[in-house]
Amino acid sequence: MDFTRLPHPSPTPPERRAELIADPGFGKVFTDHMVAIDYDEEKGGWQEAVLAPRGPIALDPAASVLHYAQEIFEGMKAYAHADGGLALFRPEANARRFNASARRMAMPEIPEDTFLSAVREAVLADAEWLPPIEGGSLYIRPFMFASEAFLGVRPAKQYKFMVILSAAGSYFKGGVAPVKIWVAQGYVRAAPGGTGAAKTGGNYAASLVPQAQASEHGCDQVVFLDAVENKWIEELGGMNLFFVRRDGSVVTPPLTGTILPGITRESLIALLTEEGLEVREEPYSLEQWRTEAESGELLETMACGTAAVVTPVGTVASPEGEFTIGAGGTGQLTAKIRERLVAIQHGTAPDPRGWVTRL
Incomplete structure (x- = not known):
């Protein structure tokens, strides 16, 4: 045209x-x-x-x-x-x-x-x-x-x-640092058959009240649970999640129609697999998140999206209390995979998949 x-x-x-x-x-x-x-x-x-x-x-x-x-x-x-x-x-x-x-x-x-x-x-x-x-x-x-x-x-x-x-500049005011997450209470982002997989403004409008809840509890972002059982992790208000486990596997919630299919998410799956990790797209519950974080089976949680790129999750809070991921800082894999992705985007690392389009 x-x-x-x-x-x-x-x-x-x-x-x-x-x-x-x-x-x-x-x-x-x-x-x-x-x-x-x-x-x-x-x-x-x-x-x-x-x-x-x-x-x-x-x-x-x-x-x-x-x-x-x-x-x-x-x-x-x-x-x-x-x-x-x-x-x-x-x-x-x-x-x-x-x-x-x-x-x-x-x-x-x-x-x-x-x-x-x-x-x-x-x-x-x-x-x-x-x-x-x-x-x-x-x-x-x-x-x-x-x-x-x-x-x-x-x-x-x-x-x-x-x-x-x-x-x-940076999406978060303080730059790249572990974020504190609030578990949405009484609100869901999307339901089966709805518009969760579309990037439409109504999905983000639905996140504003629970995001305000998060801010009231001293948190940076809100995480939503599924609309049917209210137990399965879906996504943040604008980012997908990955859970890095001690056994060498990485879990990310599956795309069932209620989660936005993030392009950064898809890219991380490819890069993590290239690192020799087993990446599984499967349901991951809030209870599992808490239990594995407390037992040490869960090493890191990272959030990803175009705006924030890759961001570590340090703490998760809800009315039932808080739990910390690892030591609460930026995990080694989170830092490494962020660095790899940013290097490809900025042309300082090889791009074998042809992801970068020069203008």
Whole structure:
């Protein structure tokens, strides 16, 4: 698809940009441009693609997304390589997952090459926003929502696909450090047959009240149990989990439709297997987590996702008390596998699987 590139009338001055990206945090500093592509069923589908100055979206108050929540998104990063170039990590996987989410939410799929071209256009337009700091990246947010103005419960016939960028530092304020997890009480993230495997905003909205519970108990994140038996570990509010056991095995909850199929999760399974570990996708209960942590059978627990990469879990809390994973610090395997993944993403380690796409 060809892109119309609209000139920016007042891009951020270089001095101001340098000030903003010196310590951007996460998700607060946005770049100058955005990509927008409209979909109209009656006009034959996807319309003109435009790279434009970032700005407000004109939206009718009856837009379907505001009433019936047809909305999906992705999370990706662009990384700086030592030669000054930029690279994406497994962008094709993001395109596939985006379309899987679209199917579940009764939305039109976008051709994968169009998705990838839109991401490329946005990143190349704002490459100078990548923070020159350790762990710095451009966080990429492709998203799509129903824009048709109507009131009625049916799939919309008009949609808007967009890509925006954010200069990003560390996901957690203190950098990479063990996090404390709160076990959700009285809330679930997703149920069988629901939208748990789709990357849609409603799943994250459902996590906000239990996340507030976690904060009230001095915890960084909330972990959800299954909706049927309320005993099986599912995922955090936005990250998948791995349990590293003394017998050389690693367990991660299976993808049964209630857990988001994380791209970092899939990558870790490959890297851990390459390390000679037995990785099993099987149910893992809260009781097992506590028992194995207390007996020493469980050595480490790590959380993973695009934003946080790989993060150690140090302590788990609930009304029944707390338990600590290992010594409560960053385990050896967690540190090693994070280092391996980051090295591939930044081009300082071999990439035999072709995960990295240079821009």
